[in-house]
Amino acid sequence: DVKVTQSSRYLVKRTGEKVFLECVQDMDHENMFWYRQDPGLGLRLIYFSYDVKMKEKGDIPEGYSVSREKKERFSLILESASTNQTSMYLCASSPGQGYSYEQYFGPGTRLTVT
Amino acid sequence: QKEVEQNSGPLSVPEGAIASLNCTYSDRVSQSFFWYRQYSGKSPELIMSIYSNGDKEDGRFTAQLNKASQYVSLLIRDSQPSDSATYLCAVTRGSYGNNRLAFGKGNQVVVIP
Numbered sequence: 001d002v003k004v005t006q007s008s009r010y011l012v013k014r015t016g017e018k019v020f021l022e023c024v025q026d027m028d029h030e031n032m033f034w035y036r037q038d039p040g041l042g043l044r045l046i047y048f049s050y051d052v053k054m055k056e057k058g059d060i061p062e063g064y065s066v067s068r069e070k071k072e073r074f075s076l077i078l079e080s081a082s083t084n085q086t087s088m089y090l091c092a093s094s095p096g097q098g099y100s101y102e103q104y105f106g107p108g109t110r111l112t113v114t
Numbered sequence: 115q116k117e118v119e120q121n122s123g124p125l126s127v128p129e130g131a132i133a134s135l136n137c138t139y140s141d142r143v144s145q146s147f148f149w150y151r152q153y154s155g156k157s158p159e160l161i162m163s164i165y166s167n168g169d170k171e172d173g174r175f176t177a178q179l180n181k182a183s184q185y186v187s188l189l190i191r192d193s194q195p196s197d198s199a200t201y202l203c204a205v206t207r208g209s210y211g212n213n214r215l216a217f218g219k220g221n222q223v224v225v226i227p
Contacts (some may be wrong), residue, residue, distance in 0.1 A: 033214075042217055042219040043202070043217040045214060048213070068158050096213065098157075100146070100163075101145075101146045101213065102163050103148075105159070106157060107156070
C-alpha cells in the first residue's frame, strides 16, 4: 500500500511565524503535491514537484514555497503565516509520467493561524 | 467554464439503494479519471480509476466514462451507511501533461439506515 505521511495532524501558529509542513512518501513516486482544502473552494494546488529539486507553481502559490531535497520528502513552507492561510493542507504523491496519474493523499494537517 | 463540475446537491439515499453521482469536465485531452471518497475531517481516498470509455466495476462501485460527452459517473450499489461521505471527481489536466489533476468540489452522499 502507498503510504503518505504528514508531520502533524493539527498545528496552531501565530501570525508572522515561519511554518514548515513535512510530507514523506514510501513508494518511490516521482511526483509530489501540496494542496489546501477550504469549504466551498475545494482542493486547490499550491505547488507540484516532479523530481528532486524540481518544482512548479500550482494555482495558488502566493505566500508559500517548497523544498524537495530527497525524492521521498516534500516540504511546504509558509514564510510568514497569515490568518488567511488557516486551512487543511494535504500532501499527495503519484507515480509520474509514463506510469499512472492517480494521486494518493496523506492524512492532512489542519493549520490554524491566530 | 469550470474544469470539473459536480452540480448535484447533497444526495440522500435509503440503505440498500443505488447512489448515482455525475461529473462533467471541460478538457478534451484529459486521459485519466478518478473518484475519491472523503469522510468528514479526513483526507481523500482513491476508490476508482477509469481510463477508457465504458463501465468499470469494482465491488459495489461502478465508474462510467463517456469521453465524447465529457462526463464520468459513479454508481454505488447496495448503499451502506459507511458510504456516507463526500465523493470527489478528478480528471487529469491535459494542458499540464496529465501530471496534475483537476478536482470537482464534491457531492455529499448520506445513506439513511
